Amino acid sequence: xxxxxxxxxxxxxxxxxxxxxxxxxxxxxxxxxxxxxxxxxxxxxxxxxxxxxxxxxxxxxxxxxxxxxxxxxxxxxxxxxxxxxxxxxxxxxxxxxxxxxxxxxxxxxxxxxxxxxxxxxxxxxxxxxxxxxxxxxxxxxxxxxxxxxxxxxxxxxxxxxxxxxxxxxxxxxxxxxxxxxxxxxxxxxxxxxxxxxxxxxxxxxxxxxxxxxxxxxxxxxxxxxxxxxxxxxxxxxxxxxxxxxxxxxxxxxxxxxxxxxxxxxxxxxxxxxxxxxxxxxxxxxxxxxxxxxxxxxxxxxxxxxxxxxxxxxxxxxxxxxxxxxxxxxxxxxxxxxxxxxxxxxxxxxxxxxxxxxxxxxxxxx
Numbered sequence: 001x002x003x004x005x006x007x008x009x010x011x012x013x014x015x016x017x018x019x020x021x022x023x024x025x026x027x028x029x030x031x032x033x034x035x036x037x038x039x040x041x042x043x044x045x046x047x048x049x050x051x052x053x054x055x056x057x058x059x060x061x062x063x064x065x066x067x068x069x070x071x072x073x074x075x076x077x078x079x080x081x082x083x084x085x086x087x088x089x090x091x092x093x094x095x096x097x098x099x100x101x102x103x104x105x106x107x108x109x110x111x112x113x114x115x116x117x118x119x120x121x122x123x124x125x126x127x128x129x130x131x132x133x134x135x136x137x138x139x140x141x142x143x144x145x146x147x148x149x150x151x152x153x154x155x156x157x158x159x160x161x162x163x164x165x166x167x168x169x170x171x172x173x174x175x176x177x178x179x180x181x182x183x184x185x186x187x188x189x190x191x192x193x194x195x196x197x198x199x200x201x202x203x204x205x206x207x208x209x210x211x212x213x214x215x216x217x218x219x220x221x222x223x224x225x226x227x228x229x230x231x232x233x234x235x236x237x238x239x240x241x242x243x244x245x246x247x248x249x250x251x252x253x254x255x256x257x258x259x260x261x262x263x264x265x266x267x268x269x270x271x272x273x274x275x276x277x278x279x280x281x282x283x284x285x286x287x288x289x290x291x292x293x294x295x296x297x298x299x300x301x302x303x304x305x306x307x308x309x310x311x312x313x314x315x316x317x318x319x320x321x322x323x324x325x326x327x328x329x330x331x332x333x334x335x336x337x338x339x340x341x342x343x344x345x346x347x348x349x350x351x352x353x354x355x356x357x358x359x360x361x362x363x364x365x
Contacts, residue, residue, distance in 0.1 A: 001028055002299045006289050007270065032285050037292060038305045040133065047139045048110075050094045051253065055130070057150040057159070058171070058259035059086040060267035062117075065277035085280060087267050087287045088123075088155065089259075090114045090130055096255055108258075113266060115291035117284045127159035134163075149257035152240045170243035171257045174236075181233035182214060185221040203248045207238055266290055 001023075005013030010025035010032075017023040064083040066072050073083045093108040112133060118126040134140065146166045150156045151174040160166050179198050183191045194217070201209050214234045218227060237244055246254055264273075270290060271283065278286070292302065 001031065002289070002302065005032060006286070006293045029282065032289065033279075033281050034306075035285050035289065035302070036306060036309050037288055037302070040129075041136075043136055048094075048137060049139050049142045051142075051144050052095060053134065053138060053143055053146045054093050054095065054255065055090055055146065055148045055163075055166070056093075056171075056257055056259045056262065057088070057090045057148060057153075057156045058263045059088045059153065059155075060263050060272055061085075062087045062267075062271050062283050063275075063277050064283070065279060067280065083277070085117055085278070085283055086155070087117050087271055087283060088115065088126070089263055089266055090126075090159075091262060091266075092130065092133065113291040113294050115267065115287040117280065117287055123155050123158060124162060127162040130159075131163045145253055147254060149259060151259075152236075152243060167246070168240075168243040169246045169254055169257070170240045171259050172247055173257070173260045175244055175247055178233040178236045181229060182217055185217070185225060199248055202237070202241075202244050207241055210234070210238065266294055 001013045001017040004016040005028050010028040013028040014023040014025045017028070062085045064073065064085050067083075073081050075081050091108070091111050091113045093111040095109045096106040097109055099105045099107050114126065114130055114133075116122070116126055134146075146163065147169050148156070148160060148163075148166050149169050149171050151171050152168065160168060179195055180191075182198065183194045186194060198210075198213065201213055211234070214230070218230060221227070221230070247257075250256075267287065267290060271278070271286060293299075
């Protein structure tokens with residue numbers, strides 16, 4: 001059920017669960033909503049050494065059916081619903097290498113994925129989990145640089161403060177996306193020289209030079225052009241100036257980023273590429289399940305972990321009654337009649353029968 005549902009849909013997960021019994025997609029949904037994931041606390045025998053480590057971070061925009069309860073999604077004045085949710089993706093890797101000697105395709109070296117829909121304090125815990133993974137698995141004293149490839153979103157900037165010594169590099173996709181807005185008044189064949197000049201200014205010159213060149217482009221734009229969008233694009237690059245310089249210089253171990261393709265593969269493929277709506281809990285669990293799946297997690301072990309967690313919860317919530325305790329309870333319940341419990345035939349109450357039945361099945365008594 002989990003193997004299918006994590007890749008396609010709750011309905012397909014239901015269809016693949018049993019050949020003889022009909023299972024509803026609601027059952028699959030309930031199972032996934034209740035999932036708990038084992039903590040990643042494994043300590044390797046020896047920490048790995050790497051000159052550079054890379055963290056790529058981005059998000060997928062997921063649509064909610066509701067926030068707290070059905071019917072609480074509202075529309076803004078512009079008619080757009082406030083049903084957006086960020087599903088976050090961060091992955092750690094040691095660099096890139098050719099898939100094989102003859103291939104031009106490059107793959108990540110030892111990637112590890114983290115996904116969630118965390119907000120505020122949960123976001124801090126999310127980044128702490130990532131740092132804990134780095135600390136457990138790598139000799140950080142040996143690492144020359146830890147690079148963070150991203151678009152510079154607020155939740156990512158907050159995370160940078162949680163990991164000491166991290167260096168932000170602007171994601172190449174978003175850098176080019178905003179530069180394109182600065183040259184959109186030109187025909188496609190005329191854009192390349194201007195883009196290259198923008199690249200050279202960012203690599204070697206100052207913010208003042210960049211602003212001056214932007215103003216030059218604005219003077220050539222038609223009057224109907226929305227200059228506010230142009231200013232916003234320029235401000236985005238200026239607010240990530242050092243990170244943009246590092247992206248274009250590509251020195252000291254900086255590698256190309258692949259956040260867009262990974263967000264599409266890890267999150268969007270299951271959560272937003274087709275019209276669908278999620279609850280916040282469903283989106284959170286599916287994002288975590290996708291990370292578990294792509295990290296090579298064993299679904300059977302995940303199911304076994306649920307049983308262990310259930311048993312531990314049951315122990316905390318209710319002590320198991322021994323047979324003598326049950327008899328004592330029956331004596332109290334029946335008052336004086338309890339005197340004859342050991343000498344006459346007497347049936348247990350329905351409640352006591354239920355306790356014995358479930359204890360037998362849960363604990364294998």
